[in-house]
Amino acid sequence: MSSSCCSGFLLNESDDYDDDDVAEKSPSGRYLRYNEVLDRGPRNTVYEGFDLVDGMEVTWNKVTVDDSFQSEEHMRRLSTLLKPLKHKNIIKSCSSWVDHQSKTINMISEFFTSGSLRLYSQKHRSVDIIAIKNWARQILQGLCYLHTRDLPIVHGDLTCQNIFVNGNSGQVKIGYIGLPTTMLQTPELDGEEIQYSPVVDIHSFGLCMLELVTSEYPYSYSDGKTQALLAKVKDIQVKDFIEKCIFPVSTMFSAAELLKDPFFEICAFTTCVNDTPDLVSVLEFKISNEKSEFRLRGERVDENSISLTLRIADTCGGQVTKIEFMFNVDADTTLSIAWEMVEQLDLPKEDATLIAVLMDNVIMKMVPCWMPSSVRFSGVKCSYGDPILVF
Incomplete structure (x- = not known):
């Protein structure tokens, strides 16, 4: 990641860019900022941007700061912190610089087309708890x-x-780590010192979970009112977590400890919700273990093929x-x-048994006379039932 203490350049009629949507370019000339706003916060505005060198869309985050944050010393510290951040669940930071004229810090990072988890979860309100656990696990890993x-x-x-x-893979990444708090030493967890502790992030993570399972915005609740929203969580395991x-x-867990919580344990099972007729043309089953979720959709093609x-x-x-194939x-x-x-x-290798079980479930529903493969379930307990999708 590169950093600079130069101002960006607002475009005017003398610039070489004909696109009316282009509002600004970075000091290096590599990044363009468009007028389209992706997000607004109390101190920042996030715009759509473009990397002219890699030919990729990026996010351009303009954060309004006071004079103390605009010093060269702070920018060197910021650059040192963000440059080595390489993790699958952390947004990649590309560049940053200070614009002294507008009193902003500008940060360029990778672009996620599906947007924030808030907007995504609001769009897909009936998401399964397994998906929420998947998101939660990735957030904690970050x-x-x-x-x-x-x-x-x-x-x-x-x-x-x-x-x-x-949205295509279900991967989530933590972003906007632009003005992080570093801990040169571990402070006591009382008074104002708590703001320098990881418990701040763990508490915020808990509120994120509360938002995902209730589809309500918990941050508007005043102190002492969180319990009211928590009371709406009916799943005891989710509520306890x-x-x-x-x-x-005083007893808050670390991210590493929470990743080992029984909340994330997934037993092997097949899921079903609907009664099915003896013969169906399209259906879907799912089965899970502690590492993966397998979903199999079957569609009857003819008498001998699925x-x-x-x-x-x-x-x-x-x-x-995703794998598509024909079964004779x-x-x-x-x-x-x-x-x-x-x-x-x-x-x-143990996935072979689960996949075979899944296929047997689908085929037995579609072909009543089908005899399943002789599979020995060594340590894998599966419950059979109706599929999650039937046509």
């Missing part, structure tokens, strides 16, 4: 990375608005793999195809 550095970093302003999501994050400070689409979501890293009822076996997938995709 916080754990920040808090356990040689020079620990406290985000200090963690909200669902400052967390970004890739959130309480560990927000009450009380079109299958398998979606494998990594609940730890957020990566998603007369010639194929679920176990042989499952083993072939495991070998070709370099999946854990």
Whole structure:
């Protein structure tokens, strides 16, 4: 990441850019700022930008600061903190500089097309708790990375608005770590000193969880009113986990400890919600273990063929793999195809059993006379039922 104490250049008629939407360019000339506003906060405005060298969209964050933040010493400190931040759940920082004329710090970072987790969750309000756990795990992994550095970093302003999501893969990243608080030593957790502790981020993480499960904005609640919103959480396990994050400070867990919480444990199971007729043309099952969620959608093509689409979501890293294939009822076996997938995709060997179970569930619903493969479940307990999607 590069840093500078130069001002950006507002474009006028003498500039070489014909696009009316281009408002400003960086001191180096590499980055352009468009007029389109992506987000606004109390002290900052985030614009859409463009990297002329890499040909990629970026975010341009303008943060209004007082004189103390505009010093060269602070910018060197900021550059030192952000440049080495490389983690799959932390937004990549590209450049930063101070604009003394407008009293702003400008920060360029990677662009996530699906926007903030707040907007994304508001758009998809019926999201499964498994997806929320996936997001929560990734947020904690990012916080754990920040808090356990040689020079620990406290985000200090963690909200669902400052967390970004890739809608295609389910990956989330923590952003706007532009003005972090560093801890040269661990302070006592009382009085004003608490603002320098990671517990600030853990408490904010708990409020993010509260927002995701209730679809309500918890930060508008005054002190003592959080319990009112927490009372709306009906799932006891979810409620207990959130309480560990927000009450009380003296016993608050670290990000690393929360990642080991039973809240994130996922047993192997197949999910079902609807009664199904003896013969269906399209349906979907899912099965999960502690590492991945497998979803299999089947569509009857003809008497002997079924079109299958398998979606494998990594609940730890957020990566998603999608495979489409045909299954011949007369010639194929679920176990042989499952083993072939495991070998070709370099999946854990134990996944072969889960994939075969999933295929057996789908095919048995679509072909009543189908006899499932002879699978021995060593240590894997599966409950069979109706599919999650039926046509």
